[in-house]
Amino acid sequence: MVKINMREFSHNIAQYIERARRGEKIVLIKRRKPVVDIMPHNECPEKPGWKRKIDKICARGETFARTVVKMRQEERS
Secondary structure, eight states: OEEEEHHHHHHTHHHHHHHHHTTOOEEEEETTEEEEEEOOOOSOTTSOGGGSOOOOOOOOSSOHHHHHHHHHHHHHO
């Protein structure tokens, strides 16, 4: 989720629409208060947005759990 003011949105509208299309939630703020949420279009109104399938993002590197285990082992030695 990204929070932006109205001016920033109006200057870079294409960029923020593309980000919303890819699944990111955009919150427009006016005078430090949220006014509008921009989210991807929901083709199936019977199915709420939080139940829609979202493409997974593959992260590179080791898992968080392995990193924690390594750090704990280093602390003990």
